Amino acid sequence: MGLWKTINIALIALKVNALRSFLTMLGIIIGIASVIVMVSVSSGSKQEIERAIDQLGSNMLSIRPGASVSGGRHSAAGSATPLTEKDITKLKHRFDFLEGVSGSLSTTAPVIYGNSNWTTSIRGVHTDYIDVRQWVIDEGRNFSERETRSGGKVALLGQDLIEKLFGGETPLGARIRIKNVPFTVIGTLQAKGESSFGRSQDDVIFIPISTARMRVSGRNDRSVPDMVGNIYLTVSLDSNIQIAQQELTEFMRELRKIAPGAQDDFSVRNFSEFIRARNETSSTLGLLLAATAAIALLVGGIGIMNIMLVSVTERTREIGLRLAVGARRNDILMQFLVEAVTLCLIGSFFGVAIGVSTGELIRQTSEIPVLLNVPIIFVAIASATFVGIFFGFYPAQKASQMNPIDALRYE
Amino acid sequence: MKNVLIECQSVCKDYAMGGEVIHALSNVSLTICKGEYVAIMGPSGSGKSTLMNLIGALDVPTRGDLVVDGLNLSIQAPDTLAEFRNHMVGFVFQQFNLLPRTSALENVKLPLFYSRKPGGDADDQAKACLQRVGLADRMHHDPTQLSGGQQQRVAIARALVNQPSVILADEPTGALDSKTSLELLDLFQELNQSGITIIVVTHDQEVADKSRRNLVFRDGRIVTDTVINADRAV
Numbered sequence A: 001m002g003l004w005k006t007i008n009i010a011l012i013a014l015k016v017n018a019l020r021s022f023l024t025m026l027g028i029i030i031g032i033a034s035v036i037v038m039v040s041v042s043s044g045s046k047q048e049i050e051r052a053i054d055q056l057g058s059n060m061l062s063i064r065p066g067a068s069v070s071g072g073r074h075s076a077a078g079s080a081t082p083l084t085e086k087d088i089t090k091l092k093h094r095f096d097f098l099e100g101v102s103g104s105l106s107t108t109a110p111v112i113y114g115n116s117n118w119t120t121s122i123r124g125v126h127t128d129y130i131d132v133r134q135w136v137i138d139e140g141r142n143f144s145e146r147e148t149r150s151g152g153k154v155a156l157l158g159q160d161l162i163e164k165l166f167g168g169e170t171p172l173g174a175r176i177r178i179k180n181v182p183f184t185v186i187g188t189l190q191a192k193g194e195s196s197f198g199r200s201q202d203d204v205i206f207i208p209i210s211t212a213r214m215r216v217s218g219r220n221d222r223s224v225p226d227m228v229g230n231i232y233l234t235v236s237l238d239s240n241i242q243i244a245q246q247e248l249t250e251f252m253r254e255l256r257k258i259a260p261g262a263q264d265d266f267s268v269r270n271f272s273e274f275i276r277a278r279n280e281t282s283s284t285l286g287l288l289l290a291a292t293a294a295i296a297l298l299v300g301g302i303g304i305m306n307i308m309l310v311s312v313t314e315r316t317r318e319i320g321l322r323l324a325v326g327a328r329r330n331d332i333l334m335q336f337l338v339e340a341v342t343l344c345l346i347g348s349f350f351g352v353a354i355g356v357s358t359g360e361l362i363r364q365t366s367e368i369p370v371l372l373n374v375p376i377i378f379v380a381i382a383s384a385t386f387v388g389i390f391f392g393f394y395p396a397q398k399a400s401q402m403n404p405i406d407a408l409r410y411e
Numbered sequence B: 001m002k003n004v005l006i007e008c009q010s011v012c013k014d015y016a017m018g019g020e021v022i023h024a025l026s027n028v029s030l031t032i033c034k035g036e037y038v039a040i041m042g043p044s045g046s047g048k049s050t051l052m053n054l055i056g057a058l059d060v061p062t063r064g065d066l067v068v069d070g071l072n073l074s075i076q077a078p079d080t081l082a083e084f085r086n087h088m089v090g091f092v093f094q095q096f097n098l099l100p101r102t103s104a105l106e107n108v109k110l111p112l113f114y115s116r117k118p119g120g121d122a123d124d125q126a127k128a129c130l131q132r133v134g135l136a137d138r139m140h141h142d143p144t145q146l147s148g149g150q151q152q153r154v155a156i157a158r159a160l161v162n163q164p165s166v167i168l169a170d171e172p173t174g175a176l177d178s179k180t181s182l183e184l185l186d187l188f189q190e191l192n193q194s195g196i197t198i199i200v201v202t203h204d205q206e207v208a209d210k211s212r213r214n215l216v217f218r219d220g221r222i223v224t225d226t227v228i229n230a231d232r233a234v
């Protein structure tokens, strides 16, 4: 028995009761349309979150002095033992999975070039910092290891700073001054734009961490000669970041001689986790919306089942005749299943059309992130097929189990 | 010895109707050979239709053996029975039972749709059958656009399309006037002469007279079984 012919029979049967078929379909149309809209909206916001995580680097961890307290804030960093170059050396020595490690010692101070000056964030960093924090050198070069270690007076400039001090001219090779120390600009950084917190990340200057410590930060504490502020590190992509985080925490506890059971006086943080947690409420809401849409589809499915039961009863004599001329039970089962699935599929095409255009309308007229993609459409069509099979099965089964003679005699 | 097509041995059919049991058929034994033309008569409720339905595998006997073309219908799986109905028998009902809103041609093609036998082009086969019943010019008409006699002829074409061994007609002329009935009987006679076994249930003596063997039923039993028109050549 050909599938096309069966579909054709189904279409004819649906056409006979066109209005009834359409009203039944309406449930599926609404269900599929809302599934598409809800899924697009929730995957839109998920994409937004992933983009923010990507910007930070999904394999990046940070170690900061000071215990982390609830809400992700830190207790005063000054009260805890600072992190030092020694820690970095030991970390590098201990863990093979580290790809890049860098300290970051920040201050704010004016940068002077000729007659202009601009107060900006001055960050003392290691050579790896560029890679670890996913910066890209636009022009020029990164610090060499030697410059990093031996207090080289060189600098990398962010785009905002270039704009403010140089007004678009190339700053490469220029001499600038920070706290009366002259620096040579050896490179510029590609713009990163706003952070997920809404601040520009390009209002920044990088200098070697040793130089920052000795000449700029004013934090060259004699008791801690090699402090590095925070440590940022990336783990290789094939290692598990959660496990890396745990191992780092244990190792840091050892280094800092924290008694078992005592609280950490540092924190190892996973940035993507942090952002995910921050957005948990929005994804919960998305789930809730998707569940609502699924219920709409379920109600549509019940409508299908109802109408198929009516249809089977109405066509009992037809079923009897088909059995009398040689239809097998399976043929009858397929006929009604195909009819239910056809009903759902036609409904799902309308539903997809309405869902996609509604999603597009939301995207264009509001701030809500909407991600419309092809998989959603396949998911919608697949779920319509599933609904058709699931809710069409019982009526079809009922039809196929009829006794030929009783069906033929049915009034 | 002639070729046996249908063999009933003490076939019984009981119906349970709220507490009491109705014996629609009690111990019917009967042999019908290939190429016979049998008319079954008898009062209403005597079990004629019941027997037809059993022979056509629309229903199964309560007791007894019913063998058609070597197949014991009492013990077959549903799919085997479906296949049997598809290519062994052709039904003609009193109420025609055509699919509504479906052309004569499509109605005739219906058994081919369920056929597993490799055959020629379905359209050609169906058209040939419509030609045979004299309706070649009406094949695209819906049942509502056909007269009763024409509808019954479409039903006969449908019964013929899979080249069955036997045609089972349950009061085929019941809804037709006498002139149309006569035309239909001519068609049956022609089919019988081409070798198809025909069993027809009727209340009309004239219809029975056209056949070559008359069975009379009463209360679920065969009371007379007479051969007539023995002179007519097969």
Ligand SMILES: Nc1ncnc2c1ncn2[C@@H]1O[C@H](COP(=O)(O)OP(=O)(O)OP(=O)(O)O)[C@@H](O)[C@H]1O
Pocket (backbone or CB within 6 Å): B015, B016, B017, B022, B023, B024, B042, B043, B044, B045, B046, B047, B048, B049, B050, B051
């Ligand atoms: N599905 C059924 N349930 C209960 N009883 C039935 C059923 N079908 C038939 N009978 C009974 O079986 C008996 C035989 O019925 P059948 O239809 O064979 O009669 P018939 O000889 O064809 O009569 P008619 O000439 O009126 O068509 C009747 O008494 C009828 O009431």
Ligand SMILES: [Mg+2]
Pocket (backbone or CB within 6 Å): B048, B049, B050, B170
């Ligand atoms: Mg009857």
